[in-house]
Amino acid sequence: MLDWLITNSWLVWLVLFLLLAIIEMMTLDLLFIMMSSGALVALFTALLGWPFWLQVVVFCVVALMMVLFVRPVALRHLRRGPREQATNVERLIGEQALALETVTDHSGMVKIGGDTWTARSSDGTAIPAGARVAVERIEGATAVVYPAAGPGPFPAQ
Known part of the structure; x- marks a missing residue:
């Protein structure tokens, strides 16, 4: 079973991407969409044939960078609206x-x-x-x- 998951890791990343996106739609706090983007990048690395351990590293790094750098900027822009x-x-x-x-x-x-x-x-x-x-x-x-x-x-x- 584990061999099948590693061989078909693109499917794991696709399911994780969709699951995190759905959770984001329910919570609307811009956290799960950042992790979802990490899963999307990991999906592309899986399609390129990179080893599974490297896919996990890419997922973690991209998700962390999105949460640390993109989320604060996005929240600031969402909170600041037009004067009207x-x-x-x-x-x-x-x-x-x-x-x-x-x-x-x-x-x-x-x-x-x-x-x-x-x-x-x-x-x-x-x-x-x-x-x-x-x-x-x-x-x-x-x-x-x-x-x-x-x-x-x-x-x-």
């Missing part, structure tokens, strides 16, 4: 706002779009009421803002 797909507070980052009261490094109020937010200055400087600001980040229920450069569009009042 940003949700909740992510959509507010970079938006212009109006300072309703003086914004300091500890307190303040701004109007972002049609909503009023507590705010604080990102660099610690006081921003006077009525000034244009831009949202740097959101920390809890507080907008961290900085003075906006240029006229820029105002949010709806």
